[in-house]
Amino acid sequence: MIALREPLRPMGRDRRAIGVWPLIVWAFKREAAQLDFDDDRAELSQGFGYASATAIIAQHEMLGCRIDGGGRSDPHPDADIVASALAVLPEGCGGRRMAITMVEHARADTMPGWHVATSIQPVRWDRNPHGRYAMTADAVADGVAVPAMVSGWRGRLQRQEGRYCPVVVMGGPSEVAARRRDYLRWWSALLDVRTSLQLGNDLSAWVVTDDMPPMQPWERG
Known part of the structure; x- marks a missing residue:
């Protein structure tokens, strides 16, 4: 697995550029955001599975509640938006199971391991x-x-x-192929989240760039 360095909580009005994976790590590791699977969000989802994070958070405010912050100070609002984007991952990208996998890796500051020792x-x-x-x-x-x-x-x-x-x-060929398929599924889901956040453009402190982890790191020399 690959460890990452998390960004600090952004300050000020200027939005900072950040890749989608470091943003997810920041949201779940540093800000302790939580997934909130709300079935009502299916009615808001469209396109790449994006449900406007502004609409989702507004819905929570109308109900007098917030996305669970884990019993500590509330996460940064942008962290809640990131959590909302993961919570509505379409089934074609792995749905809730993939969202949970992404959160587990984000909290551990790692990415899925694709290498298998023989x-x-x-x-x-x-x-x-x-x-x-x-x-x-x-x-x-x-x-x-x-x-x-x-x-x-x-x-x-x-x-x-x-x-x-x-x-x-x-660690024979079949296991290597399975690990690589799992990595590619994770990468595809990450691309969907990136697209959702870029289309929504709801973040107050961050601008999501096109930067992504390598799609096929095993092909690097």
Whole structure:
């Protein structure tokens, strides 16, 4: 996972430029914004899944409540807007599950890991007084070897047992592909949030730039 440096709370009237992911990290890690899944927002959603954050917050004010701030001082209003944008992620971008994933990474100041280390591990382990050891199996009984007949006691032929250690490859191609698909889904959802915030242009302290994390970081040299 990749750690990020969070921006400070903006001061003054001038809006500062910021990428969408550092903005989300700021909203959920520094400002402690909370997701508030309100089913009524579906009626406000349109286009890329954007529901005007101004309309959402106005709706909360009419009801006499605010987006939950986690039992501490209220988050910056812009943090509430970011939370609102994530809460209405369309199902095509992962919906609520993806929103929760994004918040978890934002609070941990990380991005989804796409790299998988490849290793070979024994299928079965056992222990003795000296510690753990890899278990072996009969290659002939498992059908992975042809039995060898050798001369035994008094010249009688007997089958020679062949032992081998069954192994499993961890981090193989299928796992690598799955990790990369998960990263691309996260990146696509992030693009949707960026588009929503740019279309709404509701933030008072920030201007969301086009900056995005690498789309396919595994292709970098």
